[in-house]
Structure formats: C-alpha cells, structure tokens
Amino acid sequence: MSEIEIRKVTAKIGAQISGIDIAKPLDDETIAAVRAALNEHKALVFDAEGLDDEGQQAFARQFGDLTTAHPTVPAVDGAPNVLPVDSERGRANHWHTDVTFVLNPPQASTLRSITIPPYGGETLIANSAAAYRDLPEPLRRLADNLWAEHTNDYDYAVPDEEIDEEQAEQRAQFTSIKFRTAHPVVRVHPLTGERGLFIGGFAQRIIGLSVGESRKILDILQAYVTRPENILRWRWSPNQLVLFDNRITQHYAIDNYDGQPRRLHRVTVAGDVPVGIEDKESYSIAGDASHYTSVTEVG
Template identity: 70%
Template sequence: MSTVATDRDVRKITGRIGAEITGVDITGPLDEETVGFLRAALAEHKALVFRGAPLDDEGQERFAAHFGELTTAHPTVRSVEGAPRVLPVDVDGGVANHWHTDVTFVLTPPRATTLASKVVPPHGGETLIANTGAAYRDLPEPLRRLADGLRAVHTNAYDYATPPEQQDDKDAERRAQFESISFETEHPVVRVHPDTGERGLYLGGFVRRFVGLTTTESRDVLRLLQAYVTRPENVVRVAWEPDQVVIFDNRITQHYAPDNFDGLPRRLHRVTVAGDVPVGVDGSTSRALVGDASHYVPQH
C-alpha cells in the first residue's frame, strides 16, 4: 500500500538552493502524486533534506528509484558488501574535500545523488552543495558568452587535494583504485538541463583542461568560472544528523565535503540515479574519449 503524504511542506533553507521536506514519509512506498511533488521540489530547489528518515540500503535504493533507474555504486570504487548499488562514503574512502559533480568523467553522469547518514561525527562533517544554474546567471555577459562556447575534458585522474608526496600508503591505494580504469570525457561547459531547460556551469574538480586552451589557460579559466559556483549565496551547508537523507540534482549542482571533523568516524551511503548525455547550448552533446563505463550505467 502506498504512503500518502499529509501536511507536507517545502521549507527553503537558503534563497537560492536547498529545501527541507516535511510531512512525507520516505521510509515506505510513495504514491505517484507524492513522487511528482518531490520531483518538482527537486527541480526547483536542487537539493532536498529529509530528517527522521531511517533508511537501510534497500530502503535507500527504493527511494532513489522513484527518480529513475539506478547506477551501480561507482565505475571503479568498491560498493558496500552485498549491495552493488551502494557506495560507502567514509574516512576510509578518503575525504572528498574538493568541489565536484559526481562521476562527470563518464559519458552519462548520474542525474541525482542520494546520501543517507550512517555515522555522524559530533562536530563538522557537513556537505556543501552549490547551485550551478545560479552561478551561470551570475556571470557577466562576456563571461557567459565565453562559457557557452567552451568544452571541457573531465577525467578520474584529477588533481587530488593531497599532493602525492604527502600521501600515505592508504591514500596511494585509494588513488590506485579510483584510477584503476582510465576515463576521459568531453562535456559542454554550459549544460542545458533536460527537464527544466535551465543552463548551468558543468565543471568541478574532475576537469583537466578546456578544449583548445593550454594547461595554464585552462587552469585560469577554471578558477575564474568556479569562483561563481562557490559564491556563498549559491551554496547550502547541510549539517548531518542521524537518520537523515539528502538528494541533490547532480546535473545542476556541485558539492564538497570539507575535512573539518578531526578524523572522527563519519559514514554516509550513496545511491545514484542514472543520467543522460549532457547537451550544450548549441545542441552539441558530450563525447567519451577514453574508458568504457557500461558496467556502471544501465544498458538497454
């Protein structure tokens, strides 16, 4: 029997991104009307927070599946044992303290990401999520025109937050696993959202270079454009608590998990919804350059 929401509400967390959903029990089945309500809220607010939602892995997969088909956990990183669609996000897996959009180094990155809290540190450990559509609208017209015409190469051999000479054996092992299959994909820098038509900057930490620019030029342009994504007014800071679930639209957001919890235990489980091939403002699509991700995305 489907769960019918009563007294449901959408409470904005910031003016530009993020909303808390109340009055919807996501721990059970959801009726079609409620799913439509949640999809519309996600399209508008980009990131949704649910408190008091104790989901096990099966429940998280069931909830995420309301937004589309699921991917496997990751193209290269091991899943939770016995749950091939669930990725553990914890200290043992390394700290993702860099701005990124999930898995942009493949041709069809996820459309949405769900995170469920399992172990919450007593302080720190938040997740920052940025609205890349608002960032695009913030660009001065000359920079907007520049971004509209650019394409970027994303790769999983990215610039890690910890320099190689400072990495210990565990860091090196994690990096080797993350890069165990090489991926490179060329995406438009401005992506047109397939559902809303909104334009957003499609960048993040997996960008290696821009097509037609040198490494130095690419670094400078990336720094310039990323600065608009990470403006404080474009970012919501989600503080984790037990039994909390977050979903964000991976097509028009970036996120960042700051290393600010003193190495204390912190564990989230991630389930991602399969996406489509990004399309730029001129109608051109992304193209895979290196790597086969068929084991990661659903095949039809």
C-alpha cells in the same frame, strides 16, 4: 498523495521536505511533487528514520534506474548500488559533481547519514544555475562556447612524499579504469531548460587550450559556483537523507571534524547524456562505463 510541506533553507538552494515517509513506496503524485521540488530547489532534505540500505535504494529507484556504486570503487558488501562515503576511505574535500568523467553522469544523488561526528562534517551543495546567472555577459558568452575534458586521472596537486601507502592504493583503485569525457561547460537541464556551469573537480582542461590556460578560465568560472550565496551548508543530523540534482549542482564534504568517524551511504540515479546550448551532446574520449550505468531517457 501525502501532505507535503516544503520549507526553503536558503534563498537560492535547498529545502526541507516533511509529510513524507520515504521508507515506504511513494505514489505517482508524490513522486512528481518531489521531482518538481528538486527542479526548483536543487537539493532536498528528508527525515530518513527507519531507512536502511535497501530502503534507500528503493527510494532512489522511484526516480529512475540506479547506477552501481561507482565505476572503480567497491560498493557496500551485499549492496552493489550503495557507495560507502567513509572518512576512513578518504575524504572528498574538493568541489565536484558526481562522476562527471563518464559519458552520462548520474542525474541525481542521495546521501544518507550513518555515522556523524559530534561537530563539523557538513556537506556543501552549490547551485550551478545560479552561478551561471551571476556571470557577467562577456563571461557568459565565453562559457557558452566552451567544452571541457573531465577525467578521474589527473594530478591531485599532492606531492607523492605526502601520500601514504593506503592513500596510494586508494588512488590507484580510483584510476584503475581511466576515463576521459568531453562535456559542455554550460549544460542545459533537460527538464527545466536552465543553463548551469557543468565543471567541478574532474574538469581538468578546456578543449583547445593548454592546461595552464584552462586552469585560469576554470578557476574564474568556479569562483561563481562557490559564492556563499549559491551554497547550502548542511549540518547532518542522525537519520537524514539528502537528494540533490547532480545535473545542476556541485558539492563538497568539509574535512573539519578532527579525524573522527563520519560515514554516509550514497545511491545514485542513472542519467542522460549532457547537452550544451547548441544541442550538441557530450562525447567519450576514453573509458567504457557500461558496467556502471545505463544511459537513460530524460526524466
């Protein structure tokens, strides 16, 4: 087993990992140690010197089967499991958990820095378990019993006249298959048993409530996720990889770099079907994601 050094970055989320060459295969003990660190810290930062797309996929595959790049968005040429997160193709400057509009979103995501701007371009990652613990008891009891519909097809609150032709094409591609899935607002992590707020940008409506009522409740809960104390603000350096637990975090890419080039590559690990506090599983309302992900066992 490698001599792993774990250095916390903030009190509630994030750690830098050293002593591991992630460009090489990891032994079982090291994989278990990384998984344990991920369970505890939610987001891990590694030196990725010498890592290419193939190596990133090989690293992620040690934690489970890979998804394809995305249910509707094209992959990197020749690498069907790699999604280019490119400023020229749009900017994900909203809080979200990856692909929660499908029945079993990824359990974990990896992001690797390819091109970074000279300033700005940080990624924020929030600990949704800490957010749940922060809730006052009455709000916690309310959240425990709520379910939310997640979808990739919703009003982005951007007037049509402000969208250019390229942006309209990107939006049409993103919604070329329309997904709607019901998830528990409070998800139980299958490995740690922690409860976390499972909401974010794709959660558009509370089951049984109107859109307007839903928005008010979701905004209240989301405010706990995005408390500064619950957030890792990661300033990218060249050749870095961040691994984060997609089951119990949200993230946000800050658009603060004056339109300069910014590119990361994302590879995600297939996940299990979310479960709420009463052991009820999420259920699909519309859209088949079998081309994108397998349903994995807990791991």
